[in-house]
Amino acid sequence: MREETRLIHGDARPHADFPTLTAPVHRASTIVFPTVQSFLDRHQQFYDGYSYALYGHPASRELEARIADLEEGVRAVAVPSGLSAITLVNLAFLESGDHVLVPDTVYSPARNVCGGLLSGLGIETTYYDPNETGCVADLIRPETRLIWVESPGSMTMEIQDLPAIAAAARARGVTVAVDNTWASPLFHKPLTLGADLSVQAVSKHIGGHADLILGVVTAADETIFRKLKDTSRNLGLGVSPDDCWLALRGLGTLSARLARQSESALQIATWLSEHPAVERVLYPALASDPGYALWRRDFTGASGVFSVLLRPASADAVAAAIEGLRFFRIGASWGGLHSLVAPSDPRGIRTVQPWTADGQLVRLSIGLEHPDDLIADLERGLATITEANIAEVS
């Protein structure tokens, strides 16, 4: 064997005897087969074994199995992002002429999917009021194939009555998909409450360190799983083993991180709800929140993400206060170690229930900093708004 050949075909060191606590990462495209026949039959291994790394590798299968287990589903499909998980569900369960029901408070890029991609394919979307469970049954048409639930709603945090929606859907043979990113599979189990599919933006709590983009869809049964997997094959969706490895590492600390973030968030939300610059705190874990009773019934915890509606103040004063925060950095996404603040204006992304509040809405994602430091940071920021308001009035 010449050196050039040895570089490629050198004896592989055995790796089975490297017992570690962490999952292996196999970087691969090709899977090799021992015989001509096994190669020709490789597609039989599409769902369960390995045929080509685009369709699964040890790290993706490990992550899918762990998340499916937490979601109490049968199997899961890992995809490149939370948004691609949403699009995968839409494309797997909807075709031209079909109709889909979506909550008015849906993650806004998902609204763009409905108005753009789905509309172009001849799939019609109707938005419904997340607070009016009864309206969902009335909006189901013969061509309705899919109902989305996202609880709590993006930015405005409405808790939906999933069991009631799932019962109405079941009666009419309609599939129910839930975006379960906010609660994570630890605090909410949509598949046990009647949903058929549960979506996780793994980029958020499961990844947990703001260092990866990944999504997973969990199916309640094997038929749904195969439908997802077939569509994901047609779309050519694959995931990196390194990203899956990071997500697996995130899973190990998920419960400790969420417990701490949840505890801090409740403390901070309670403090904010009594602050004179704050109109209202939108957080279902607060007893004063309209979603509290449903949240208590259907969730076992609240993550550290909630919104704050400020009393009306000048846009400049609000921007200066947000920019002056030291620990809350301005940015999208959430669920990481760092606290984040995201100003939002729901007016342009609500079509059923217009958003009419005058004050600025901001979403906070509570990280793992000490809650007292976070409160002191917010106190300084809110004081600048109060001072600006006083200056304006006098």
Ligand SMILES: *Cc1c(COP(=O)(O)O)cnc(C)c1O
């Ligand atoms: C962030 C988010 C998504 C999208 O996840 P990406 O991985 O960023 O594409 C979907 N749903 C919800 C509720 C989210 O917060």
